[in-house]
Amino acid sequence: MSIAKGNITDWVEKYTDELVSWAYYKTKQQALAEDIVQDTFIAAYNNIGKFQSKSSPKTWLFSILKNKIADHFRNKLQQSMVHESDMQSESSSNILDRLFDNTGSWVTASRPSSWDTPEEELLDNQEFNKVLKACMDLLNEKSYLSLQYKYLKGKEGRVICQELGITPSNFWQILHRAKLQLRECIDQNWFN
Amino acid sequence: MHYMFLSCRKATELIEKKLLIGLSAKEKVQLMFHTSMCDACKKYSKQSHELDDLIRHHIENFIPEQSDLRPIASEFKEKIVNSLEKKE
Numbered sequence: 001m002s003i004a005k006g007n008i009t010d011w012v013e014k015y016t017d018e019l020v021s022w023a024y025y026k027t028k029q030q031a032l033a034e035d036i037v038q039d040t041f042i043a044a045y046n047n048i049g050k051f052q053s054k055s056s057p058k059t060w061l062f063s064i065l066k067n068k069i070a071d072h073f074r075n076k077l078q079q080s081m082v083h084e085s086d087m088q089s090e091s092s093s094n095i096l097d098r099l100f101d102n103t104g105s106w107v108t109a110s111r112p113s114s115w116d117t118p119e120e121e122l123l124d125n126q127e128f129n130k131v132l133k134a135c136m137d138l139l140n141e142k143s144y145l146s147l148q149y150k151y152l153k154g155k156e157g158r159v160i161c162q163e164l165g166i167t168p169s170n171f172w173q174i175l176h177r178a179k180l181q182l183r184e185c186i187d188q189n190w191f192n
Numbered sequence: 193m194h195y196m197f198l199s200c201r202k203a204t205e206l207i208e209k210k211l212l213i214g215l216s217a218k219e220k221v222q223l224m225f226h227t228s229m230c231d232a233c234k235k236y237s238k239q240s241h242e243l244d245d246l247i248r249h250h251i252e253n254f255i256p257e258q259s260d261l262r263p264i265a266s267e268f269k270e271k272i273v274n275s276l277e278k279k280e
Contacts, residue, residue, distance in 0.1 A: 012272050017264050024261045034264075038272050045276050066252070096201060104199025112235040119242045129254045132246065151251040157212035168213050176208040182247070183239055 008045050011057050018058070019065055026069050026148070036072065040065045070152040074164060077145040081166070095181050110184065115191050128190060135185035143178035146171065198226045203233045207240050 016037060023033035043064050044051070051060055099110040106112075122128045136144060150160050161168045198206070203226045206219055215223065227234045 008276060009273050012269050016269050016272070020264055021259060021261050022255055025255055025259065030262060033261075034268060038275060041272050042275060100199070100201040104201035106200050106232050111232040112239060114235060115239060115242070119245060122246055123249045124253075126257065128246075129250055130256070132250050133254065133256065136247075136250075147247060148251060151248045154248075157214075161213075172209045172212045173205070175212060176205050179208055179240055179243060180204065183236070183243055186243070 007048070007057070008041060011044070011061065012041055015058055015061055019061060022062070023065060023069060027072065032072075036068050037065065040068055043068070066152050070149050073145045073149045073152070077142065077149060077164060080142055080145070095177050095184075099180060099184070112183070112187070115187075117191070131186060131190045132182075135182050135189065138185060139178055139181060143174055143181070146174050147178055150175070196222060196225050198222050200226075200230060200233050203227065203230065204236055204240075207233070207237045211240065211244060 019037045019040060020030075020033050023036045024030055027033050027036070040061060044061060047064075051057070099107060101107055117128075136147070139147070146164075149164065150157075153160060153163070155163075157171070158168060161171050164171065203223060206215060206223045209215060209219070210223070227237055
């Protein structure tokens with residue numbers, strides 16, 4: 001048995017559960033999550049030469065998995081954009097009309113006020129992350145997929161736009177509405 | 193309207209553009225000028241940066257404690273190992 005295969009068999013035993021549960025959380029479909037994890041191990045096997053034993057196998061496997069899930073989100077996003085000729089779907093343009101008046105000023109009730117919890121205390125706070133998840137689940141599909149893709153890839157904005165085949169101005173407008181909606185949702189459900 | 197003056201709606205758009213791809217020199221001046229006078233947009237800018245970190249951290253790391261995922265069958269692990277064997 002080669003070293004590579006011996007390692008990977010061991011990793012399959014050790015890390016499959018965690019990888020599938022993360023993939024499932026992202027995709028919401030068990031069969032799909034399992035397929036993506038299987039692809040992850042095949043990619044790891046084929047690229048074992050790139051694995052540096054200094055880093056942990058788990059971190060390496062997760063980085064492959066993140067890329068695979070990001071690619072899945074990109075395909076879904078591209079499909080959803082083909083079906084939707086108008087970039088501004090109704091629900092997402094409403095947020096601008098709800099938060100700003102016809103001169104473009106904040107509507108009084110929507111003006112941002114200070115957040116009293118420091119960011120560092122929120123990052124790993126389970127309760128806060130539950131609220132953030134609930135707020136993200138309220139986004140329309142295009143905004144949700146765009147956010148997931150952007151942050152899973154962790155690349156520079158222009159590169160992300162190229163990969164998605166979308167113009168930067170379209171992309172930042174999607175993110176603008178998504179962030180306005182998330183900010184408002186978190187403001188109402190966590191800070192108040 | 194004077195070219196220096198942005199609406200809050202436009203200012204928040206530039207705040208997001210800045211985070212994603214950066215601003216032109218003119219846009220930078222416009223945004224700085226606006227946030228120096230507008231407390232609500234200054235707060236939005238700060239919160240938008242914080243939100244960026246929070247979303248990134250959430251997307252990379254968060255797994256809910258409870259999940260309705262069915263347990264992974266040992267057959268599934270065998271299937272993966274077998275699919276690797278075929279490649280040899």
